[in-house]
């Protein structure tokens with residue numbers, strides 16, 4: 001094999017680690033490509049690769065001793081609710097909250113060309129998910145008389161497109177100094193034999209390190225320090241594909257603060273034992289956490305209490321509050337060591353001069369694995385119809401279709417709550433977040449009697 005000065009060590013390292021197959025096409029590469037390839041390979045963290053390989057052989061790492069997690073449920077008419085709202089609103093007015101959306105995923109199920117946040121979800125307006133989130137943040141900022149920073153985590157696969165999309169839309173009105181966009185880390189994917197694979201002649205196949213990579217990325221990007229420097233204490237975390245999320249919820253924030261929690265999570269009652277959603281659990285050491293639905297044995301998922309309610313009732317919609325100091329603490333060594341979860345996926349890899357689809361393994365960290373690291377953590381019950389409409393697919397369950405229907409239902413509910421009459425011809429209502437993020441923001445308006453009504 002022909003090599004160049006300085007390349008030998010890298011090449012030797014890969015051969016001695018059983019990864020010599022990566023050089024099968026070496027002789028066909030140009031001098032520039034070789035340089036690029038070696039540059040790519042020299043950044044590989046072999047300790048990480050060894051760790052990933054060892055995971056393939058290991059049984060599940062999941063702690064199987066657990067009981068259902070306790071949760072807090074507040075009646076909106078109660079004094080506790082009013083008190084929590086007051087505390088949360090004061091925290092917001094004092095400029096102590098930032099909004100954090102994780103948008104680094106590959107959105108493969110949706111099959112949309114481009115970052116999922118750019119998907120035009122608004123049924124009438126055609127507003128993208130990013131625009132819906134941005135406008136909510138602007139509305140909350142206006143309501144509480146502050147500028148709420150917006151953090152967006154991207155990944156190598158969609159960073160430039162996301163930045164360009166926001167730039168070309170003037171960040172949907174968010175001031176550049178309030179916008180923090182940063183990328184998560186990538187992890188090598190492996191084939192079923194545990195070998196590294198290529199994505200192109202000069203690049204290894206990698207995938208974003210999961211939403212669990214968000215806490216490390218916050219710290220390593222310097223954004224966490226910048227926020228702390230700005231007086232932010234609490235980060236409100238959500239996923240890009242939930243258009244109904246209450247990005248800022250003063251009651252949730254108030255409960256979180258009153259309970260002195262380091263991490264708080266919203267929980268929604270599961271529809272039934274078979275619903276495919278992670279559940280909140282209590283581990284033997286008294287710490288809370290989330291168990292993936294696939295790790296909850298069927299007989300346990302079906303357990304019911306004396307009132308006939310599911311014992312493992314609270315599912316996780318991936319809405320959390322993190323105290324900045326907690327993130328600082330758990331990332332003090334540069335990164336949070338959350339476990340990797342393995343997913344068997346189809347990978348389009350570059351092999352013997354062409355792109356082929358193979359079965360492979362992707363490794364991801366999940367953000368909920370940080371919950372057991374918190375000394376104080378709570379689960380707060382929410383109403384599903386008010387804030388959960390995941391967009392995973394184009395049609396069917398958890399889809400563009402179902403999310404639009406849920407948005408329509410909620411907007412109509414707001415109008416009814418406000419005593420605004422919905423004329424008979426009206427089939428679809430869309431409300432701009434700039435007008436209202438909850439029923440009480442709506443002015444008393446007359447709705448025209450036509451099929452589609454957009455209120456802005």
Ligand code: UTP
Pocket residue numbers: 102103104105106107108109110116153155184208209210211238239240241364392
């Ligand atoms: P999902 O787990 O639903 O993945 O992400 P996805 O990439 O959006 O879609 P599929 O599975 O490929 O169809 C839930 C949330 O976590 C973010 C996603 O952007 C979404 O907001 N996420 C996921 C990241 O930010 N980084 C990741 O590595 C994975």
